[in-house]
Amino acid sequence: MTTKKKIILFASIAGCAVLLGIIAALIFSSMGTGNAFRSGGSCAARPAPDTEAVPTGTGDSEIIIVTTDGSDTTAENSALPDATPHPDATATPEPTPTPDPYEELLKEADQSMMKDIVNILLVGVDYSPERETWTFKDFHSDAMIVLAVNFKENRADLISLPRDTYAKIPGVKGIYKLNASLNCGGGLYTDDGKFNPKGMEKVCEAAEWMLGDVAPVDYYYAVTMTSLKQLVDLCGGLEYDMDVSFHIQGRSYQKGLQHVDGQAFLDYCRVRKGENGLPGSEQGDVNRVNRQKRILIALFKQMKADRLITKIPEIIDTFDGELFTNCTFAQTASLAAFAYNLDPANINMYSMSGSSQSLFQWNFCFTNQANRVDIIKKVYDQKVSQYPQYTLQYGRYHWCDMLYDHYKDLIDPLTKYVQKLIDEDDKLPEFTEAPETEEPPEDDPTPPPTQKPEDPSTDPPTDPPTDPPIEPSTPAPTDPPADTEEGYPGTDTEIATRGILYADKDGETRKYSEEDRELFEQYKTCVSELEKLHSEADKEAKKARNGKSNSLNSVGQEYLAKLAEVQELAIKVAKTFEYNKVKNFTTPFAPTACYYGSSPWAINYFRNKKFNEVIVDFN
Numbered sequence: 001m002t003t004k005k006k007i008i009l010f011a012s013i014a015g016c017a018v019l020l021g022i023i024a025a026l027i028f029s030s031m032g033t034g035n036a037f038r039s040g041g042s043c044a045a046r047p048a049p050d051t052e053a054v055p056t057g058t059g060d061s062e063i064i065i066v067t068t069d070g071s072d073t074t075a076e077n078s079a080l081p082d083a084t085p086h087p088d089a090t091a092t093p094e095p096t097p098t099p100d101p102y103e104e105l106l107k108e109a110d111q112s113m114m115k116d117i118v119n120i121l122l123v124g125v126d127y128s129p130e131r132e133t134w135t136f137k138d139f140h141s142d143a144m145i146v147l148a149v150n151f152k153e154n155r156a157d158l159i160s161l162p163r164d165t166y167a168k169i170p171g172v173k174g175i176y177k178l179n180a181s182l183n184c185g186g187g188l189y190t191d192d193g194k195f196n197p198k199g200m201e202k203v204c205e206a207a208e209w210m211l212g213d214v215a216p217v218d219y220y221y222a223v224t225m226t227s228l229k230q231l232v233d234l235c236g237g238l239e240y241d242m243d244v245s246f247h248i249q250g251r252s253y254q255k256g257l258q259h260v261d262g263q264a265f266l267d268y269c270r271v272r273k274g275e276n277g278l279p280g281s282e283q284g285d286v287n288r289v290n291r292q293k294r295i296l297i298a299l300f301k302q303m304k305a306d307r308l309i310t311k312i313p314e315i316i317d318t319f320d321g322e323l324f325t326n327c328t329f330a331q332t333a334s335l336a337a338f339a340y341n342l343d344p345a346n347i348n349m350y351s352m353s354g355s356s357q358s359l360f361q362w363n364f365c366f367t368n369q370a371n372r373v374d375i376i377k378k379v380y381d382q383k384v385s386q387y388p389q390y391t392l393q394y395g396r397y398h399w400c401d402m403l404y405d406h407y408k409d410l411i412d413p414l415t416k417y418v419q420k421l422i423d424e425d426d427k428l429p430e431f432t433e434a435p436e437t438e439e440p441p442e443d444d445p446t447p448p449p450t451q452k453p454e455d456p457s458t459d460p461p462t463d464p465p466t467d468p469p470i471e472p473s474t475p476a477p478t479d480p481p482a483d484t485e486e487g488y489p490g491t492d493t494e495i496a497t498r499g500i501l502y503a504d505k506d507g508e509t510r511k512y513s514e515e516d517r518e519l520f521e522q523y524k525t526c527v528s529e530l531e532k533l534h535s536e537a538d539k540e541a542k543k544a545r546n547g548k549s550n551s552l553n554s555v556g557q558e559y560l561a562k563l564a565e566v567q568e569l570a571i572k573v574a575k576t577f578e579y580n581k582v583k584n585f586t587t588p589f590a591p592t593a594c595y596y597g598s599s600p601w602a603i604n605y606f607r608n609k610k611f612n613e614v615i616v617d618f619n
């Protein structure tokens with residue numbers, strides 16, 4: 001094996017280990033503990049001072065036989081007879097001293113690189129062959145660590161950048177997680193299946209932004225998930241005490257001490273959801289990272305105990321096509337030379353973590369900006385500003401502002417439509433219930449008592465008879481006035497039956513009740529309140545951007561609640577006034593809901609370029 005291949009292996013081991021974030025520091029620390037690459041290609045511990053190396057064979061395939069001044073010789077040499085050399089025999093040449101590995105690295109290194117602070121981005125890509133069948137082949141830069149190599153102070157600082165970080169991807173418009181930076185740069189591979197360096201360059205740009213642009217991130221090493229799985233298998237797996245039971249993709253694992261192969265190792269490092277059988281206390285990215293730390297440290301210890309250095313050929317094959325870097329051979333040698341003498345006590349780990357929140361239709365990590373500023377100060381001795389527009393409070397405002405524009409596009413046509421109906425309805429007579437009319441008293445079924453006629457023979461009339469009284473004349477009934485319109489209040493039994501007192505000449509009356517009109521007024525009032533909150537939130541957001549005291553958090557929460565209220569009332573109004581201009585308008589969709597749906601109230605992430613310039617599937 002050539003020296004070049006061996007030095008590149010330093011980067012390979014480091015890259016694989018940092019696929020999940022922590023092992024890189026341990027890997028680098030091991031490089032200065034005595035395990036070194038020997039010149040010529042094979043591997044052995046540094047010989048003791050009283051030993052000498054006897055080479056056999058030539059070229060990259062030579063074998064190093066280590067002997068001592070005592071009786072500890074090779075089997076081949078011990079089988080030789082103990083005889084005095086023939087006088088004509090050619091004298092055996094003195095063995096060539098074993099070159100110092102550090103000095104050999106320095107000869108190959110780009111020493112102009114070995115000054116000040118150099119940033120190398122270590123990236124783990126979530127690619128695996130089974131994901132080739134996915135609809136969206138969006139492979140993300142899921143593990144990102146900035147390795148800040150401080151040549152001046154002989155120190156290494158590793159800064160973990162959480163994949164779900166709500167971040168700005170330089171040069172690309174939209175709302176993104178940090179791990180979308182690879183996609184925004186065109187992805188891991190080009191359309192013809194070749195490695196795409198622009199993807200990794202965009203990841204480096206996003207890392208620079210996270211660091212406040214105080215130092216360039218010019219170099220990267222990236223690997224895929226397959227590498228980690230194969231590495232564990234090459235090491236023979238490991239004995240590990242699993243702290244959780246879980247299942248994933250049809251495979252189940254039980255808690256307890258067991259042998260872990262490459263697949264089990266990878267599954268354990270990936271699992272994080274309740275649907276995988278994890279209890280609530282073990283779900284989420286934070287708990288997953290803690291599990292990854294534990295099992296990766298266990299793997300590292302076993303790699304040291306089993307002298308992984310002897311497995312160099314297999315490891316190099318493992319990384320065939322799975323390791324990507326823009327470092328030259330000389331630059332890799334520089335890093336290896338630095339790591340060779342690095343004291344593990346000078347390795348520091350940091351994380352730009354924050355709080356997780358469902359927003360923008362996805363789960364985001366909103367960076368603790370004060371912690372971010374503090375890390376940059378410690379590592380680079382540079383003071384940077386916080387990013388107020390990338391806090392949870394500002395993120396909520398931004399999301400509400402997007403929803404406001406989206407909702408206005410929906411409700412403005414509804415408002416105009418209903419207002420027109422109301423205006424037209426106002427031109428018609430009101431309708432009211434007809435007053436109750438008094439019914440004439442029913443005839444008494446009991447006939448009046450009949451008087452018994454008097455006997456004329458006994459009671460003769462005392463007065464003479466008179467003429468009957470004259471009845472007043474009653475005018476004959478007449479027709480209604482000729483100019484009376486049909487439906488005019490009167491005694492028409494049909495009108496009385498309908499219960500309508502007023503109608504136009506066609507018999508039409510107002511269609512919408514007072515309750516309908518009150519609902520519409522309530523809706524318009526709510527829309528006005530939303531517009532007021534929108535203006536107020538804009539003012540508080542401006543204060544936040546300028547670093548001034550603000551109440552954006554409370555205003556943002558009111559803003560979100562008011563959006564939900566407007567949607568609810570708009571749907572009621574649409575049902576009442578039979579608004580059907582927009583398909584599925586009456587299908588609700590909560591403003592806090594994730595992903596996308598058929599409801600027009602949802603911002604359809606995958607069909608709306610206004611959301612993001614580059615569509616990325618974060619599932």
